[in-house]
Amino acid sequence: DIVMTQTPLSSPVTLGQPASISCRSSQSLVHSDGNTYLSWLQQRPGQPPRLLIYYISKRFSGVPDRFSGSGAGTDFTLKISRVEAEDVGVYYCMQAAQFPLTFGQGTKLEI
């Protein structure tokens, strides 16, 4: 199974300042079709998860452009250019390169 490791697990942030979360996979997420199936999800308190980023860096519909993803192979990063109050919650990376699908432990973003 592919293990996804996120750092940090908790991130105090200041409104208007940038934030960054790292995710490392135990093996390459490059699929045989050439795509890299690494995505980022946000879970606000009391809500279901929501897709933010897929294919490493593509923003899903309706996601603000202050969210960006980058990386390759086994190392990936989610960045928020300027944190807003509504960004509080837990962020997960997820790989879909192979079954079982696996998630990172989650990073709690708190103001």
Added chain:
Amino acid sequence: EVQLVESGGGLVQPGRSLRLSCAASGFTFRSYWMTWVRQAPGKGLEWVASIKEDGSETHYVDSVKGRFIISRDNVKNSLFVQMNSLRAEDTAMYYCARGGKQQLEVWGKGTTVTVSS
């Protein structure tokens, strides 16, 4: 509007069964992989099972293999998971999500399953 609505959760005794449903609307259900993901209280996300568009391929996390069965009805735009031999560690919020081969694009609000005597 794309929507997924789970139902069927509740309190069940260890060893008993429960069937969860997920009603899909606002998209062509038969064209998407579908997935169940669960979240134990205060914990992270755990993938449970996924099923191919036509139901011909299924995958399960090891901890539920032989106990859970994922299925779908492409006429009724519905996803199911039959959960047998339930254990305390199956207690969680269960989410239905669209996708499974690439990313999980849309999520329902979830249904709560509590396994306790």
